Amino acid sequence: MPLLEIRDYKSSSVGLWSMTESSWELASRVHLTEKEKTLWRGFSGEHRKKEFLAIRLLLAQMIDEQAEIVYTALGKPLLTGKRKHVSISHSRNLAALILSDYPAGIDTEETLRKVGDIAPRFLSEEELAWTRNSPDPELALIFCWSAKESLYKMIGEKGISFRNQLFLPETKLVTDGSVTAYYRKSGKTAEIELNFFFRENNVITWCVLTTPGI
Numbered sequence: 001m002p003l004l005e006i007r008d009y010k011s012s013s014v015g016l017w018s019m020t021e022s023s024w025e026l027a028s029r030v031h032l033t034e035k036e037k038t039l040w041r042g043f044s045g046e047h048r049k050k051e052f053l054a055i056r057l058l059l060a061q062m063i064d065e066q067a068e069i070v071y072t073a074l075g076k077p078l079l080t081g082k083r084k085h086v087s088i089s090h091s092r093n094l095a096a097l098i099l100s101d102y103p104a105g106i107d108t109e110e111t112l113r114k115v116g117d118i119a120p121r122f123l124s125e126e127e128l129a130w131t132r133n134s135p136d137p138e139l140a141l142i143f144c145w146s147a148k149e150s151l152y153k154m155i156g157e158k159g160i161s162f163r164n165q166l167f168l169p170e171t172k173l174v175t176d177g178s179v180t181a182y183y184r185k186s187g188k189t190a191e192i193e194l195n196f197f198f199r200e201n202n203v204i205t206w207c208v209l210t211t212p213g214i
Contacts, residue, residue, distance in 0.1 A: 002020050120163075148166045
């Protein structure tokens with residue numbers, strides 16, 4: 001069964017699904033609303049269909065009652081009829097989902113993905129320096145990209161500058177860890193706990209907004 005794991009934390013649950021099955025195999029195992037069936041059939045690509053279905057299979061494993069994922073005009077996912085916050089992510093082989101009592105963000109990226117060419121667009125000079133001096137610079141870069149994606153999803157505002165508003169200190173990339181990230185806005189700086197772990201040649205990052213007023 002491609003359910004890799006579900007991790008429960010104080011206010012959140014994180015789930016991972018390995019997308020090894022075909023879309024038809026996934027479809028045979030998940031209950032979809034008529035609206036969801038229409039959406040799924042409208043996707044032309046096999047991988048997009050698998051992403052859609054894997055997330056809904058994960059959701060069914062992580063929540064007791066039937067719930068539907070809908071999207072705001074800005075593309076932010078919401079759960080109908082639930083007070084839980086949700087965030088989702090996909091890589092080529094993984095689907096990731098977080099459910100939380102608070103606004104949350106999650107991201108997964110393949111560790112072999114190369115983002116060095118665009119690093120100056122999303123990293124500050126200090127971040128470029130520590131990633132360059134890291135034991136594995138390419139891994140440090142993709143970690144930073146994933147971490148900032150999670151922070152961006154959690155904050156949920158348009159126009160955030162990855163380079164100028166989101167900051168990550170030098171981080172030891174252990175198998176399972178956390179680091180204090182920083183979000184700067186209107187002259188103020190907020191500290192945010194950023195969690196990460198590695199699985200199936202992916203880095204998974206996630207964060208939860210427990211401090212109001214950010």
